[in-house]
Amino acid sequence: MSAAIALPPSDPVHEKRLTQALLYVDDIKVTFDGYRALRGLSLTLMPGEMRAIIGPNGAGKTTMMDCITGKTRPDTGQVIYDGVHDLTRMDEAAIAELGIGRKFQKPTVFENQSVADNILLALKGPRAATASLFGWRNRVGRAQIDAILETVGLIAHRARPAADLSHGQKQWLEIGMLLAQDPKLLLVDEPVAGMTDAETEATATLLRRIAQDHAVIVVEHDMHFVRALQCRVTCLHEGAVLAEGSIDSVSADPRVVEVYLGR
Amino acid sequence: MTWKGWLSRAAVAGGLALGTLTTTVASAQETIKVGILHSLSGTMAISETTLKDVMLMLIDEQNKKGGVLGKKLEAVVVDPASNWPLFAEKARELIAKDKVAAVFGCWTSVSRKSVLPVFKELNNILFYPVQYEGEESERNVFYTGAAPNQQAIPAVDYLMSEDGGSTKRWVLEGTDYVYPRTTNKILEAYLKSKGVKDEDIMINYTPFGFSDWQTEVSKIKAFGSAGKKTAVVSTVNGDANVPFYKELGNQGIKATDIPVMAFSVGEEELAGIDTKPLVGNLAAWNYFESIKTPENEAFIKKWQEFKKNPKAVTNDPMEASYIGFNMWVKAVEKAGTTAPDKVIDALPGIEQANLTGGTAKMLPNHHITKPVFIGEIEANGQFDVVWKTKDLIPGEAWSKQLEGSKDLEADWVKLKCGNYNTKTGKCGGA
Amino acid sequence: MLLSRIDKPGWIFLGILALACLVVPALNLLTAPGSAFHVPTYAVSLMGKYLAYAILALSLDLVWGYCGILSLGHGAFFALGGYAMGMYLMRQIGPRGVYGNPILPDFMVFLNYKSLPWYWHGFDLFPFAAVMVLLVPGILAFVFGWLAFRSRVTGVYLSIITQAMTFALMLAFFRNDMGLGGNNGLTDFKDILGFNVQAQGTRVVLFVLTALALGLAYLVARFMTTSAFGKVLIAIRDAESRTRFLGYRTAHFKVLAFTVSAMMAGVAGALYVPQVGIINPSEFAPANSIEAVIWVAVGGRGTLVGAALGAVLVNYAKTLLTGAMPDAWLFALGALFVVVTLFLPKGILGTLAERLGARRPKVSTDIPPALAEEGRGS
């Protein structure tokens, strides 16, 4: 396990970095057909930090994720990763290669492939077409995959098509894929949506464990879960940061109460 | 069906399996099989389906007369579906499997070219009933349609004559495939030999099934307004003709201003058009339904009864099929067998009365003699014959106007060669 | 290591091919024409044609079944391969054309060509032609794919522009000025590598070669689809953007698959031409490409073997019907397509496999979400 997710080697460009932050989002704006999804959102994340993002529907949580992972190009503003890389100029694949993994709101796993293959596809390693045709990925040992399936408790289902998994199991499989990717920064979008309390609890523990050696951003509605994460909280509203701080201070903030209860 | 299942059927003799491949019901008494290879579906069905029916009628009739050599004839109909490789495949099937004595079929040049190797290899006979670009004479093929010198050249002569309006300026409009290309090459050479200048000839090609003629027609209109008498020689292919004529009518180009002389527009095609705006436009054929002879009237009557449709029209390729079929029958009786080699040798010299008077004679180059008529379109969709050649014109396989072929000569009787080069004195090709 | 990747139907398939390579020639050459077991030569060529189509279907299944690229223009690659072979065969005629011109093919002579167009040079050498058979479709597919996949043209949009591509090529090849025979195309071939194309022996050999090529094509496709590469392809088919987030440059995978597939199609065309004896622009007709798609659907998408099966069955049915019911065969064929899509959504093999409860990675017949999106045009 620990082998699977060791700390990344400190990169040589450390000196020239613009910021110490692992992720530096500065005043990004996004507009869809006139609808302003993000209106100048800024946010910084330190290496190894875990951050929970809360906010009502339409606050721009997912759009922010899209901007970080290269799915959406912000109209203005910049997203600096690891102090040197401007994510707004890269495509999804390149960003993923930098070590940013993402788990989607609606669990998206490869339904027609076995659980094990899902992990195999995610495993860190060369991703070029030729490599996958002849190379390393065809000779991955069973142990390496099982180790991860172990952690997310899907070892029993390794051979089943992912389509057969329950909703919760798919959430876990996706988290497992994140682990396999072994990114420096995990973006986790509503990981416990539709989970039982027990599952939610387990997920929280898992994320806390991952957070020990990864930077994590969790988007979530479920306040109990967020509380269980025991981390800094940012509240978004109408595409901008409304409040930031410990869960208690944020949930005490009158504006936050207003936007949540006001609707 | 499982793999093994299929394979046992296909492999353990495609023969067995393919044995079920025909319309024919194995009949008790022995028959002579005749292949009919015309497209019944796809783009060419428009023209070819009628020829299939004519053949069925002729065969039926022959059987009423007691068949050939005392045996009944049996038609084997297949559908090559306007798909050229399929033509070759079906020809192969007809000859190799159904063992037909002769095949009547094809319309487009490409379909003929596609089946040629098959007929040569399996040594059978093809009767080709459509006017074509010439430049071919094969031992196994008999061409009962017009060669360019039996249609194009006389037509141009007529247009140049005083009756034809002493045309000085020429538009050669055609569909972009081999028949128009070659015909226009021949005509261009011929016109120049008659002293027509380059700037008085406009050659123009459009794709198959071309439907938007606005630009082309207005081009013709402009070209025709140079003060000299202008005519259009159209080798436009069947499907594109209707929109072409409709556009001519719409843009108010009347036959009295710029007549259109067509080589591929017959009664069949006109049936699809309102001909009132077209009155006076011309067509050159070796047969017109409107020609009054007892044979023709009888033929038309039989045809309309056979089709159970008093409005059914007849056209040139139908007569060509009629001539070809009867020549084959006579040749078989002359040879006393249906063996291709014997029949091929028997055919040259065979004579058969045309429906329009005169007799067609099968020449040593496997083409036949034909009268040439020029008809003007009438309001009733028929043609009024305004000019005809004095006597029959023998078909030339190789055009005198083309560089490559002017020295070539076809004679399967004496020279036993389809492309004898009079210069080098040897039989070219294989 | 490759052998370990071949599943049961695969083995059966290869077995049958091997069998065909032995049985058919034997039945053709050794048995008497009269006997019930005799396979007439034309039937051999006919089966050869089916197998050539099977290769085309296989190549199509590789991109459609596994990568969700519905190409409505694969006939173009097939035809290009065919033309490359046709040009070689034309050059082999040499002075035996009707005009006896040692260099120029007949159609050039009567269209007054003075000299051979530049792109005809080299085709008198078989190795050159053979390379072209792979290269021409390959390069076209690479360029086309590189443009389309890099700019993320997917689903219906991709299908339609592939169709536009083959349509444009058809129009181009119909033009006599292309110097490729226009509508008549290339025909009346004499011999190939010195053997007469009409000869019984040559035909049998061509059949065997086609069968072998089909087997090889299957092995290649099977190798690709069972490797991690194949897993990525399926991932792309089912959720392309998700695959991107895993760090895969999906465009590269698609281009590679598309190009390989196009080359297979080219080979199919090259084997097809000498057996049917003609190649002409109507092979580019969009309808042909659509039919190829239908073969795959009939046989079973994403099963390789099924694609080949479908191609053979549909064409066999066509041969049967055009002869047996020339006036009504289109009804039967049309009905077949409707029935198959309605009642055998997984195609014949797919359904068969389910019945037998065979263990094979289940292949969904739903289209990739991306496509559903555009299809709905939301």
Added chain:
Amino acid sequence: MRRCLVLLLVAWYAVWALPAAAQTGSDAAYARLASDSYADIEAGIAALATSGDPKAGPVLRALIDNRLFYRPDDKALAVKDGAALTDLRTGAAVSPDGFKPVRVNNRLRRAIDASLGTLNLLAPDTATRRSAADAVFKARDAAALPALDTALARESDVGVKRSMQEARAAALLAKPGGASEIDRLAAVDTIQARGDSEALAILRGLANDPAQSVRDAAARGVSGIETRQALMANVQNAWYGISLGSVLLLAAIGLAITFGVMGIINMAHGEMVMLGAYTTYLVQELIRQKAPGLFDWSLPIAIPLAFLTAGAVGILIERTVIRHLYGRPLETLLATWGISLILQQAVRSVFGPTNREVGAPSYMSGAFDLFGLSITWGRLWIVVFALAVFVALNLTLKATSFGLKTRAVTQNRRMAAAMGIRTPWIDAFTFGLGSGIAGVAGVALSQIDNVSPNLGQGYIIDSFLVVVFGGVGNLWGTLVAALTLGVANKFLEPYAGAVLGKILLLVFIILFIQKRPRGLFALKGRAVEA
């Protein structure tokens, strides 16, 4: 037609009222006419036209209508009215036996047109006079000059007067040394003022006129007209482009519903168009047999019928096949392809494989001149019709509750169903609507193209390209795309030729889709992604 017959009869009896003596002058002409040599007949026509015989007009008309007969043995001439034959000389009814029709060909038609023109210059009816003047203009026969002068003297109508002057000028210029240089110069101006291609022809003909001044004037005239025409050429192209675009629009707009909105890759779309065309054919057949008078109404009648026929077939297809395939667009491609084969073969076996004749009603035939730009009525109507259909469709989708439901269903089936919309029926009717529109398009296309089983095949690919190029699911996109492609095509055609032009266009579309992977009017935002 009937009216002109009546007129003719009237003229006829008027003629018989005259004393027989007046006719003797034209006997020679009759003798020439009673022949089967075109040369003789032509001479006869000329003689008759100048004979001053009041019967000349009716006789010539009879000739051009193939109603003039002759008896070879005694050269008797007779005219046929309805069934009866009346001898020209005696005026007595004669039995038809022994009589053969006097045959005409283009050469004679030209001669007759010219002579009739001269004779009709004084006709009471303005239209007749105008067409007469035009005929004389075409004929360019100096012999017509006297007649023209008298006619000009009397002419009151301005338009007719002008065309008569033009005819006169043309006739003047016809014989080289004929009129004085001044007159010829004046004539050149008149002709140049006319400024159409006929005028161009005449002026070009003056290249070797004896008088230098005339030559120069003609040359100036030619270049003047040519520059003007070069300018017009672009306008003309634009118009051709628009009319081609409207055809594309008609062909594609139904698909914009079934494919664009519903996401069904409807390969049978072309066959729906074909069905519409055949409906038109049937309607016309019925009218021809039952009520020939209504012929001009055939299209207005056919439109709703075509809509219903194609629509019904569409609904049938949707209910029986397509409804099982929602969410599987590619399967719809295969099924509808099968359906299209079946439909084609069905039509082929019912109507036969050959083309069917669909006539053009009077208001759709012919052309009119707009500032030297000749516009054909048929095309104009089709453009108008295409736009009308587009507007109507837009309103249906935007302004009716049916349209609202349609959009609801296509955007979110489940939600719509939850809101109590009967989604299956909406699907069926939407597909029916698309098919019906295709049928309506068929009515228009039957006017410019073959009505054959293959009709649809010719349009299916273009239709898909138009919809995709415009952006799937966007009617305005379809409109813009169709017109753009039409115009582009027509501007390319003169330079690249018809085939190459089309190829270039296809390549352009392929490249364009690279730039805008979702067509001209693509929707942005998250909805599209995922």
